[in-house]
Amino acid sequence: MSILFYMRLAAQNIRKNSRTYVPYILTCIGSVMVFNILLSLSLNTDLDDIYGGSNMRMILCLGCIIIAVFTGLFLFYTNSFLIKRRKTEIGLFNILGMEKKHIGRIMFFETVTIAMISLTGGIGGGFLLSKGVYLLLLRMVRAEVQWGFHFSGNAAAVTVIFYGCLFLVILAVNMARVHVSSPMELLRGGLEGEREPKTRWITAVAGIVFLGMGYYMAVVTENPISLITGFFVAVIFVIIGTYCLFIAGSTAILKFMKRRKTFYYKTEHFIAVSGMLYRMKQNAAGLAGICVLSTSVMVMLSSTVSLYSGINDVLENRFVRDISLKTGDIDDSVRERMDQIVADVLQEKGLCQENAFRYKDFVFSASEETPGVLVLVDPKRSGELNRVRTVCAITQDDYNRSMGAELSLKPGEAVVFTGDSPYMGDSLTLYGRTYRTVPPGEAQLWDTGSSFGSYGTFYVILSDMEEMKKLVLMDMQLNGAAERGIQYEYAFDLDGSGEMQVQAYTEIMDRMKELAVPIRGEAAAEEWGFYFSLHAGLLFLGIFLGAIFIMATVLIIYYKQVTEGYDDKIRFEIMQKVGLSKAEIRSSIRSQILMMFFLPLAASGVHIMFAFPMIARLLALMNMTNVKLFAWCTAGTFGVFAAAYCAVYIMTSRVYMKIVS
Structure with missing residues (x-):
């Protein structure tokens, strides 16, 4: 068989499975694009001309590392959905006489096709959008607009190497799964179900304990020295507790619903509860992942938006006066000389x-x-x-x-x-x-x-x-x-402008050198650009990371709906044959969404509520003490995210409906 045959078959397989592959490819393109844009900006030396630009480049570089790690793990996670849907098809190829090495070649060309589309679309889209993103960044830091396109060959090369290696590793994992599976295992792979899970009380109790410890640390930790380490420990506890409670706690809730006969033996509840119960382990992990990602998005955006919006409060807390001079335990003669130098400079500059x-x-x-x-x-x-x-x-x-x-x-x-x-x-x-x-x-x-x-x-x-x-x-x-x-x-x-204050401060510090004592100084107007660029960089990074996390959340929701739709299709066909109407099916879907899919949103709201005191104290360490502003930013972020969350579920439930009906 020729290479052209494998390429044609690979393209045909992608088209035939477009319902699952198109969202995956779009996610790959988005991941490559965001990584390439951030890396290109972090390598853009023009940012050094902006006050605080070097710190902003460091923040963007850190963002590149975070996005690389997250997208790498997430693409592996989404790939597991794809390979599960393909197992039956691959098993059929194997039974019809195609050897596993031939299947491996098809998978190779499928991966190459996806990689080429993703890298071309991602880098091309990154190049087209990078100028707009760069102008947005300059506007956020209130810097002078710089025209002309900037294409970073180094950023493109690093992007191709990193994501190219990532796709090769994903291909190797997929081929290994096929190689170790028998034809019958592959044929049944897409139809694998799970037995009804037992109610694991130890896991449920562990979840309550971990969640309780995380909430307790978030509420009571006040010592600035313990805040940062305490925050990360609390985050880990809450993540563990969330997964444990979603896996064990949700099973207990569904079994409780099942025991309530007046509730369970209604058509819309019967189908939803029984269907979710038999796949609870897989669903619970996915729902917990949605909850953690949702919480991450809201914490990140609310914090960075409040820091950027409250920049004036930050500067007022950080710099009590426009100019500050500090030195050691000097005698009165040196102190009088300092006063005289300041008075002389201010008189020359016409400042009071x-x-x-x-x-x-x-x-x-x-x-x-x-x-x-x-x-x-x-x-x-x-x-x-x-x-x-x-x-x-x-x-x-x-x-x-x-x-x-x-x-x-x-x-x-x-x-x-x-x-x-x-x-x-x-x-x-x-x-x-x-x-x-x-x-x-x-x-x-x-x-x-x-x-x-x-x-x-x-x-x-x-x-x-x-x-x-x-x-x-x-x-x-x-x-x-x-x-x-x-x-x-x-x-x-x-009483002068910021520029005049900086000039006076510079002159004062130059003349202080004649005193032969070490003197440290700060000018609020001089440091303003640094703090503004720092907070703008954090907000900029928060927007990008938030976009990546939202994209991941949407894709998890979509794949869960698609996966459940295919799993439920046969069941619903049987139900329709015994008299279940489409209206009853639609009602069952609505019940399933209300019972399970809005649980992550509610849980993330609870997480945010308990995390609020600790995050407010962390922001206070950065001189952001306007708790009211942070509360409004948090509430606004939750409201916007909840609206977007609802819109995504409405759209994905339609996909589910098309599959099962």
Whole structure:
């Protein structure tokens, strides 16, 4: 048999199975296109001309890795649906005299055809859309539009190599499955069913435990040090719990429905419940996958949209003043010289200083052994991370001068804030020295205090500099060296434009070099571009990853409907022969969708609800503290996703109906 014969037969097989192959090919094209566009952008050196562009390229490169891993696993997953539908056909070829090596050649040309269509369509589509996507990215970061097409040969080559290898591995797996199966196993493969699953209570209980632990961690974890690791652990627990509960819990629910005779022995319920029960293991895994993907899409989009939309809140939290200067424990002469340099530069630039504050602080970490008692951090102690607290101390003189207050503290007294609220204890012990806490009255947390965060932070106002030096000495004795020592901070706002502020800041930092002391500085206007490009890059990546996850969700839904449609076709033909009308079949489909296919959406809504507190705290670590905005973004994302989810199920249920009727 000639190569042309195998190629013709491969093309004929793809056309004959177009109902399952066309969505698969479209998914491959979409995966290749998204990967190629992101990789092309990450290799585009023109982005370096944008402030923060190098960080954006790094984010896009990370997105390429995520998409490569996810699409690789997902294409293997969807391929299992295709090969199951083809087993009967392949078995028939084998029985009719075609050897497995001939079948392997047909599968080879099928894979080559799909790969060629996918790579050509994906890279071609990526080239056509890349300019529009690039312009969208520039618009998101409010950068100057750059015209002309940019084609990255390196991106195209990497895309061809990666997905070419992926298709070869998929081909090898498919050929191995055919090789180890007998003709009769292949012939029955497409019709394989599953016995009614037993109610596995151990799995169900494990699911409840894992889900409960994940929810508990999401709700109660507040320590910033534990948040990031705790988030990933909670995600793993919730994923395991979701799969366990969908597999074991859904079986228990269906059996409960079956025992309710008044419910079960209605035509539309009888067919749906019995049909789903006998394939529950496969269906439950697919539904759990839909739930996890749906949750991922909503978490990703709601977080990145809120970060991008709340950029002004982020900058206000991160930069309390337009310009900030920091140095060590300098003497008064150096401090006066700093003030003079700032005044001279602002006078030359025609700018006015506003809302200025100057103070010395001492910041260190300690372990809250018992409420109000902070001791040396011991990394070897169990659960120490959850007890670590940040202490920020200033003197009452600096506080009164910066805030216009009139505190009058005696040695051994302190005013303490925890977050934005007054400390409620009667005393606070720091490294063995106990301070009597004084009610703050009308005093409030000083302006830059919130930059250390609200959870697990003690803001302490001491009576004088001698008390602060005692703390530094104790810290040095216990740790061997002070973590940071006493620092001097001088910050202020300016009345000019962002460009003028950056010019003044640059001149100030140049003149500060003559003081011969290390001075660190920040200008909010200068850092604005970095933060904006960072958040725009995260949103951009979130949109692309969200699109990939949505595409995967849609394809899983579609294949589940198609697979179930073929499995149920014979049953429904029998039912029609014994008198079941098309209206009753349609009613049964509706019942099946309502009972099972909307369960992932409801479960993902519950996941989002419990994840909300932890995600809000993670966003707070990125200076996004506008919880109301995040709540609106989350609700909006869920609403839009739910509407799209419903639309997909309506369309796929029509495919199911065409198959069975």
